[in-house]
Amino acid sequence: xxxxxxxxxxxxxxxxxxxxxxxxxxxxxxxxxxxxxxxxxxxxxxxxxxxxxxxxxxxxxxxxxxxxxxxxxxxxxxxxxxxxxxxxxxxxxxxxxxxxxxxxxxxxxxxxxxxxxxxxxxxxxxxxxxxxxxxxxxxxxxxxxxxxxxxxxxxxxxxxxxxxxxxxxxxxxxxxxxxxxxxxxxxxxxxxxxxx
Numbered sequence: 001x002x003x004x005x006x007x008x009x010x011x012x013x014x015x016x017x018x019x020x021x022x023x024x025x026x027x028x029x030x031x032x033x034x035x036x037x038x039x040x041x042x043x044x045x046x047x048x049x050x051x052x053x054x055x056x057x058x059x060x061x062x063x064x065x066x067x068x069x070x071x072x073x074x075x076x077x078x079x080x081x082x083x084x085x086x087x088x089x090x091x092x093x094x095x096x097x098x099x100x101x102x103x104x105x106x107x108x109x110x111x112x113x114x115x116x117x118x119x120x121x122x123x124x125x126x127x128x129x130x131x132x133x134x135x136x137x138x139x140x141x142x143x144x145x146x147x148x149x150x151x152x153x154x155x156x157x158x159x160x161x162x163x164x165x166x167x168x169x170x171x172x173x174x175x176x177x178x179x180x181x182x183x184x185x186x187x188x189x190x191x192x193x194x195x196x
């Protein structure tokens with residue numbers, strides 16, 4: 001499992017280091033599963049900083065949890081669809097929105113590939129989605145348009161980006177990681193967690 005160090009007792013030089021960790025057998029035996037977004041405690045005794053390896057010995061209490069996909073401590077959901085290539089299907093969008101609403105996690109709806117459709121089609125989708133009580137963000141990952149609003153909505157939050165295949169999720173994540181400084185993570189006071 002990939003872990004990013006958020007806090008190390010007395011030594012800030014290890015902040016942001018990525019570790020490859022295994023989960024302690026006892027945690028597995030008692031059914032404590034580690035999922036994306038978990039804050040975990042890594043044992044410092046068997047820590048191998050040179051090879052960047054460690055042992056997860058505890059999982060901190062989760063603020064939120066989603067079972068499908070399994071993620072924890074999520075503050076925000078970004079639902080990403082494309083307006084074209086693949087074409088936006090209202091039924092599929094509705095399914096994603098209903099599922100997202102059921103989590104009770106704040107949602108942002110973004111529509112990618114806006115450069116591929118006419119202004120009339122953009123306006124039509126804007127009116128339709130506003131009638132559903134959503135304020136969509138229109139963007140183009142390829143042309144780097146409209147990304148400031150998305151970045152603003154995601155800043156300082158643990159977010160999950162969901163959407164159908166081919167809409168630009170990976171491209172958006174890569175672009176955002178580079179603009180956020182390579183995925184730097186803010187750390188909290190009070191314990192020495194790492195994020196898986």
